[in-house]
Amino acid sequence: MGWLDVLWNPVWAISTALLALVVRMQRRGRWDPHACTVRLKGKTAIVTGANTGIGKSIALDFARRGARVILACRSEARGTATLKEIREKTGNRDIHLRLVDLSSLDSVREFTKRILEEEKALHILVNNAGISGLPRQITKDGFDVSFATNHLGPFLLTNLLLDLMKRSAPARIVNLSSVNHVKGEVDFSHFHGENLTYHRDNVYNHTKLHNIICTNELARRLEGTGVTANSVHPGVVMTEVMRHYPFMFRFLFNCIGIFFFKSPDEGAFSPTFCAVSEEMEGITGKYCDSDCSLVLPAPLARDAALAVKDFEICERLTSKL
Numbered sequence: 014m015g016w017l018d019v020l021w022n023p024v025w026a027i028s029t030a031l032l033a034l035v036v037r038m039q040r041r042g043r044w045d046p047h048a049c050t051v052r053l054k055g056k057t058a059i060v061t062g063a064n065t066g067i068g069k070s071i072a073l074d075f076a077r078r079g080a081r082v083i084l085a086c087r088s089e090a091r092g093t094a095t096l097k098e099i100r101e102k103t104g105n106r107d108i109h110l111r112l113v114d115l116s117s118l119d120s121v122r123e124f125t126k127r128i129l130e131e132e133k134a135l136h137i138l139v140n141n142a143g144i145s146g147l148p149r150q151i152t153k154d155g156f157d158v159s160f161a162t163n164h165l166g167p168f169l170l171t172n173l174l175l176d177l178m179k180r181s182a183p184a185r186i187v188n189l190s191s192v193n194h195v196k197g198e199v200d201f202s203h204f205h206g207e208n209l210t211y212h213r214d215n216v217y218n219h220t221k222l223h224n225i226i227c228t229n230e231l232a233r234r235l236e237g238t239g240v241t242a243n244s245v246h247p248g249v250v251m252t253e254v255m256r257h258y259p260f261m262f263r264f265l266f267n268c269i270g271i272f273f274f275k276s277p278d279e280g281a282f283s284p285t286f287c288a289v290s291e292e293m294e295g296i297t298g299k300y301c302d303s304d305c306s307l308v309l310p311a312p313l314a315r316d317a318a319l320a321v322k323d324f325e326i327c328e329r330l331t332s333k334l
């Protein structure tokens with residue numbers, strides 16, 4: 014019997030379909046955004062990388078709840094298309110596009126300068142933008158481009174908006190990390206592109222570990238301010254996240270994904286849970302799994318001494334000398 018025959022075997026097909034159904038039911042998690050009646054009228058939210066994927070679904074949810082939503086995107090064309098779509102779908106006109114390239118510290122400073130000039134308050138910041146599988150490239154700031162985009166850019170952006178958030182308290186910061194952080198390592202020379210092997214999602218895994226470490230240290234520093242900071246794993250989601258991988262890899266990801274992975278809307282559940290739910294009020298420094306439950310991240314992500322050091326190094330790297 015050839016492998017094609019195996020594929021057509023009805024027993025195999027039915028059991029796969031059943032398994033997919035079970036996975037589909039389980040991945041919905043224990044919190045349903047449609048059942049959550051929290052309104053965000055009068056609240057301002059920023060979502061980075063909001064033009065596609067999980068970020069777009071998060072922004073849509075905030076828009077439906079009546080928030081003033083700022084889509085922080087790097088492409089004017091892609092951002093404008095999403096802006097129109099969200100306004101049309103929700104009837105909320107208070108949606109705005111602001112451009113930022115997170116891989117550039119100058120661009121982040123320009124973006125936050127404008128936000129601080131224009132916005133009276135900021136209640137929710139979702140650091141969602143991220144990339145995976147990029148080849149080695151050093152930015153003009155001297156950083157590996159993946160570290161700049163996934164970690165150092167969002168780090169600076171968050172820090173520059175902190176005072177505004179403190180004035181707007183209660184306020185929440187939600188950082189999109191990934192379960193991949195468990196395979197990440199901390200080596201501060203990585204920031205500059207040293208000692209990195211650009212094999213598959215290796216670099217991505219490191220950046221996602223730094224996300225949790227710094228979120229936790231930030232949460233500690235923010236204690237008593239009314240601003241919370243948590244990290245979240247959205248699940249395995251069918252988005253453009255694989256765009257820098259070889260065709261065959263993407264093809265396989267999508268084939269399996271149709272059955273087993275989440276849609277972007279489902280991927281937005283756990284980040285939205287952290288950003289709006291009553292359950293998460295006042296909760297800070299935690300890591301939320303894709304089913305909206307709080308779980309422990311990898312041991313390195315819980316090392317408080319390492320976090321102090323990491324945060325200080327990131328502060329130094331992102332402050333203009």
Ligand SMILES: NC(=O)c1ccc[n+]([C@@H]2O[C@H](COP(=O)([O-])OP(=O)(O)OC[C@H]3O[C@@H](n4cnc5c(N)ncnc54)[C@H](OP(=O)(O)O)[C@@H]3O)[C@@H](O)[C@H]2O)c1
Pocket residue numbers: 061062063064065066067068085086087088091113114115116140141142143144162189190191192246247248249250251252253254255
């Ligand atoms: N999908 C998953 O299975 C999965 C699993 C775990 C964690 N995550 C995390 O979830 C987050 C969202 O991922 P996704 O799956 O929705 O990916 P996606 O579909 O590729 O969307 C990523 C977003 O980030 C933006 N972005 C990338 N580089 C940027 C830069 N330099 N400056 C500004 N924006 C930039 C992209 O803008 P352009 O469209 O202009 O490129 C896009 O809007 C990421 O942090 C990712 O690590 C995803």
Ligand SMILES: *[C@@H]1O[C@H](CO)[C@@H](O)[C@H](O)[C@H]1NC(C)=O
Pocket residue numbers: 140141142143163164165166167168171172188189190223224227228231327
């Ligand atoms: C989350 O916040 C921390 C602390 O500000 C920052 O270092 C990190 O880069 C952020 N993560 C993401 C995914 O933007």
Ligand SMILES: *[C@@H]1O[C@H](CO)[C@@H](O)[C@H](O)[C@H]1NC(C)=O
Pocket residue numbers: 200202207208
């Ligand atoms: C990183 O690379 C430098 C040389 O670029 C080397 O001296 C150092 O030992 C390396 N560190 C690790 C942890 O491998």
Ligand SMILES: *[C@@H]1O[C@H](CO)[C@@H](O)[C@H](O)[C@H]1NC(C)=O
Pocket residue numbers: 192193194195196212213214215218
């Ligand atoms: C990155 O993390 C994922 C998920 O834990 C793992 O499957 C993969 O092998 C890791 N990549 C590397 C290069 O360690």
